[in-house]
Amino acid sequence: MLLFLLFFLSFLSPLHLSLSLTQDGLSLLEAKIHLSDPSNSLSSWNSSDQTPCNWYGVTCHNTTVTAVNLNSLSLSGPFPISLCRIPSLTSLSLSNNFINSSLPSLTFPNCRTLRHLNLSQNTLIGRIPHSLSRISSLQHLDLSFNNLSGPIPSSIATLPKLESLILVNNFLTGPIPDFLGNISSLKLLHLAYNPFTPSHLPSQLANLTKLESLWCTSCNLVGPIPHSLGALVNLKNLDLAENSLTGTIPESFSGLKSVTQIELYSNSLSGELPLGLANLTQLESFDASMNGLTGTIPEGLCRLKLASLNLFSNKLEGSLPEVIVSSxxxxxxxxxxxxxxxxxxxxxxxxxxxxxxxxxxxxxxxxIPASLCNGGQLEELILIYNSFSGEIPESLGNCKSLRRVRLRNNKLTGIVPDGFWGLPHMYLLEVIENSLSGHVSNSISGAKNLSSLLISKNQFNGSIPDGIGYLGKLLEFDGSYNKFSGRLPDSMVRLSQLDNLDLSHNEFSGEIPGGIVRHWNQLNDLNLAYNRFNGKIPIELGSLHVLNYLDLSSNYFSGEIPKQLQNLKLNVLNLSNNQLSGDIPPLFANENYRMSFEGNPGLCGDLPGLCPSSGESKKQKYAWIFSSIFVLAGVLFVVGVGWFCLKYRNMKKLKKGINISKWRSFHKLGFSELEIVKLLSEDNVIGSGASGKVYKVVLSNGEVVAVKKLWGTTNNFNGVVSSEKDDFEAEVETLGKIRHKNIVRLWCCNNSGDSKLLVYEYMPNGSLGDMLKSSKKSLLDWPIRCKIAIDAAEGLAYLHHDCAPPIVHRDVKSNNILLDGEFGAKVADFGVAKVVGGVGPGAESMSVVAGSYGYIAPEYAYTLRVNEKSDIYSFGVVILELVTGKPPTDPEYGESNLVKWASSTLEQKGLNYVIDPTLDSKYTEVISKVLSVGLICTSSLPITRPTMRRVVKMLQEATTVPKSTSVKDETLSPYYYEEAHVHQGSVA
Incomplete structure (x- = not known):
């Protein structure tokens, strides 16, 4: 009797207490019990109801459940088996959640009525079960963006009504199977981004006469494209990009009468474009870029209603048909x-x-055709490295939509149209190496968004107009090798963002006003060589602390060299061939700087022979020689004794000291390396990690440096190990040869075997990661966070686009973005940086993963293939940190991460639940745009992530474009295109 009572009580579970609820409702409640629902999205699923037809995500016909849609609810746990007990269920969608189990092989026979099954964007593991084939009514199957592995089961081919098979972005292996050609009902076959075994595209796919979309990007396809594909008369989208296909584009493609898009880029195709392509009357987009095609463009191809024609990086020859204008x-x-x-x-x-x-x-x-902007929508005009001649059309001076203009290395002549200088949305104007003439118009004051003005190597004349001072966003101005004259206009005092100014090889005259120079506090490079400047060198130059390159040679500067120049950390200093006099500042009075001062008769200083007297007698010469011999002998004696003493002392103190003979400098130093060694005490430690310690060292001259002391050679980044290259070696190799205002400077280094030192510029505000986690977070208001994002993006863009070959950082994270005293951001820690062969869809395989949890791009984690897209994903996470104020991983996200949390919260609850509540609400509109950039950067598909150069542009536009502008908001579009011109081994 007691046993019976216990059994009865156990039977009274919550499910069985709701005796009035239908059996469908009971199955749904059982599913709810086994799912974690952190956002309480299933709160309406209540056992007190008689029917589940009013529950969230449930659709009924009469009182029978026919569909369950629980997309994007952050649900987690195993696949809810009980849902397959609902006898009339025809549609089940659990997309964009965190379902994390394998698919039970015994479940799906019970889902016999299912026509639509969508389990995409979860974390499913294991193999695709054969039992799916027993759902004979199944029409749409979407298992994309999971972690499924193994081959595609052959039983899939037995589904008699299957129309859509979507398996994109999993870990599927084996070849793409021939039996897929037996699913005669198939309309969509999407297999892209899977690490299939290298194999041919099955010719049997030509049997799929109803097929409308074939997407096999990055599927390890090899060999030729099957000619039989031309039989797919209903095909609208054919995408075989990013594979290793060879041979020619089949002539049979002329049979693809319905096709609107053909994507064949990044393969190894050869031969000519088939003439039959001209018969594809529905074709709107054709991209065969980055192959090895030859020949000409078929004339008929340009008669089509093409929206996009991409054939770059091939070997096409011949002319462009006039009939292209028919499109x-x-x-x-x-x-x-x-x-x-x-x-x-x-x-x-x-x-x-x-x-x-x-x-x-x-x-x-x-x-250049005058009609290019007739539609009023032309934004980018890129014609570099051709032989275009004649004048820039007057009509382009009225093209208000233009943003990027690159006309360098052509044969253009004549005067630039007046309106062309002042186009309001243009941020890049590049006409280098042409034969353009005339003045720079004062209408340039209207180009408020101009950040790069590159007009060197032309025949421009006259003075720089006052209107130049209205270009408050100007970062780069290269007007070298022209015929400019006159004084620098006083209005240039307003160019406070200027990073690079090159006006060399002109006819400028007059003094350089110190009042102007004082405001160029962002200036990194200044080149005024080969002009007619006179007067004194402004002492204000010594206050430009980021100045890295200073060339004032071949002018008429006079007076003394300002001692304040010693405050600068210059890589290049050239004051030669002027009329300078007096003493050379002590820091520069050594042989390393001799060439910097030649051609100044009044500068003898402490550099013998810099200005030798022509009347010197032979007796003086011989006396000088003999005295030099005696001095040299004395020096050798002293050096010998010193060397002996040093070796003796090093032998006694080998375990305590650091071998100073292995110091290596990358900048002109104003301090002694030996002093650094003496100040490495535990009291100065400001950070410690698995690879070593970081010290703050205050030197006797008042300068502060940061010293990283490494030991061993094992790389360990938050548990993710990389052993490809020693941290020290990688850091020195990378930072020793790159220069950028948003890359942290490596002053010098020491390698003594067991202990290795890296000496950096000191960043007073530490890392962004620490700042976001500390009480100082309140200092990071939204304008400062915007500045940090743009600074860091520009540093990474320099690595990706301006270094040849490009450099991938591989450990982009908020802890590796350092902040100076004014919250300027610099990218740091290049211990796992990698030089790659080029920027683009290709990637280089690594031996192991490097990076930090929460920041690693999904494709990098499982393919070990690295390119710049990996950095872009990681930087997207940093943007999300800046917007949300949250860390990349946190127990709050469950088994998810910041990326999924942000996207799901945004979709379910809205923007206000995503944005850091400490930020001022008046910035909400701009924050929303920056958040969009972060989400685009963290796209799970590498191909849809923008380039780093594009990210910089998007962030600048998101934070500066007025709300009233008519220009479309590009930050909300997931697809971006950036030219990647490869010319003589470097990126243009």
């Missing part, structure tokens, strides 16, 4: 890196809304 939908024309010749069609753009044209690195000639 009324053409908004993007990219043909760069080919051998195309002839002229651009004179009516190009007349009948189409051209937005972006790039025909760089070809052999085009003739005039």
């Amino acid at each position: 009324t939908k053409l908004y993007e024309l990219k043909l760069f890196n080919n051998n195309l010749v002839g002229e651009l069609p004179s009516n190009l753009g007349r009948n189409s809304p051209l937005n972006d044209i790039d025909v760089s690195y070809n052999n085009f000639s003739g005039k």
Whole structure:
């Protein structure tokens, strides 16, 4: 009797207490019990109801449950088996959650009525179960963006009604199976981004006569494209990009009568474009870039209603047909890196809304068509490295939509249209190496967004107009090798953001006003060589603490060299061939700087022979020689004794000291390396980690440096190990040869075997990561966070785009972004940085993963293939940290991370639940745009992440473009394109 009572009580579970609830409702409640629901999204699922038809995500027909949609609710736990007990269930969607189990093989026979099954964007593991084949009514199966492994089961081919098979971005192996060609009902076959065994694309896929979309990007395909694919008359989208396909593009493609998009980029295809492509009357986008194609563009191809034509990085020859103007939908024309010749069609753009044209690195000639901006939408005009001639069309002076103009290395002549200088949205104007003439118009004051003005190596004349001072965003001004004259305008005092100013090889005259120089506190490079400047060198130059390059040679500067120049950390100093006199400042009075001062007769100082007297007698010469011999002998004697003493002392103190003979400097130092060694006490430790300690060292001259002391050679980053290269070696190799205002400076280093020292500039505000976690977080208001994001992005863009070959950081995180006294950000810690062969879709395989948990791109973690897209994902996480104020990993996210938390919270609860509550609400609109940039950067598909150069542009636009502007907000679009011109081994 007692046993019976216990059994009865145990039977009265919450499910069985709701005796009035339907059996469908009981199955749903059982599923709820086994799922973790942190956001309480299933709160409406209540056992007191009689029917579940009013529950969230539940759809009924009469009182019978027919569909369950629980997308994007942050649910976690195993697959809810009980849902398959609902007899009339036709649609089940659990997309974008954290379902983390394998798929039970015995579950799906019970889901016999399912027509739609969507389990995408979860963390499912294991193999695709064969039992799926027993759901005979299944029409749509989406298992994309999971962690499924193993081969595609052959039983899938037995599903008689399957129309969509979507398995994108998993870990599926084995070849793409032939039996997929037996699923005659299939309309969508998406297998992209899986590490399949290298194999041919099955020719049997031609049997899928109903197929409308075939997506096999990055599937390890090899060999030729099957000719049989031409039989797919209903195919609209064909994407075989980023594989290793060889051979020619099949002539049979002329049979793809319905196709609107063909993507074949980043393969090894060869031969000519098939003439039959001209018969594809529905084709809107054709991209065969980055292959080895030859020949000409079929004339008929340009009669189509193409919206996008991309054929760059091939070996195409011949001219561009005039009939390209027949395309009324053409908004993007990219043909760069080919051998195309002839002229651009004179009516190009007349009948189409051209937005972006790039025909760089070809052999085009003739005039720039005047009709390019007839549609009023042209934003990017890239014609570099061709032979275009004639004048810049007057019509482009009215093209208000233009943002990027690159016309360098052509044969353009004449005067630049007045309005062209002042286009309001243009941020890059590059006309280097042409034969343009005339004045720079004062209308340039209207180019409020201009950040790069590159007009060197032309024949511009006259003075720099006062309007230049209105370019408050100007970062780079290169006007070298022209015929400019006159004084620098006083209005240049307003260019406080200027980073690089090169006006060398002109005819400028007059003094350089110190009042102007004083405000250039962001200036990194200043080159005024080969002009007619006179007067004294402004002492204010000594206050430009970030100045790295100073060339004032071949002018008429007089007077003494300001001692304040010793405050600078210069890589290049050139004051030669002027009329300077007096003493050389002590820091520069050594042989290393001799060439910096030659050609100044009044500068003898302590550098013998810098200005030798022509009347010196032979007796004086011989006396000098003999005295030199005696001095040299004395020096050798002293050095010998000193060497003996030093060796003796090092032998006694080998375990305590540091071998000073292995110091290596990368900048001109104003301190002694020996002094650093003496100050490495435990009292000065400001940080410690697995690889060593960091010291703050205050030197006797008042300068402060940070010293990282490493030991051993094992790399360990938050538990993720990398042993490809010793930290010390990688850091020195990378930082020793790169220079940028947003990359932390490595002053010098010491390698003594067991103990290794790296001496950096000191960053008073520490790391961004520490700042966000500490009580100082309140100092990081939104404008400062914006500045940090842009600074760090510019540093990474320099690594990706301006270094040749490019450098991938591989450990981008908030702890590796350091902040100076004014919260300027610099990228640091290059212990696992890697030089890669190029920037683009290709990637280099690593032996192990490097990086930090929460920041590692998903594809890097499982493929070990690294390129710049890995850094971009990590930087996207940093942006999310700045927006949310939250760390990349936290128990709050469960088994998820900041990226998924931010996207799901944004979708379910809205923007206000994502933004750091300590930020001022008046910035909400701008924060929203920056958040969009972070989410785009952390896209799970590498191909949809923007380049780092594009990220800089997006952040600048998000934080500066006025709300009233008519220019479209690009930060909300997930697809971005940035030209990657490869020319003589470097990125243009």
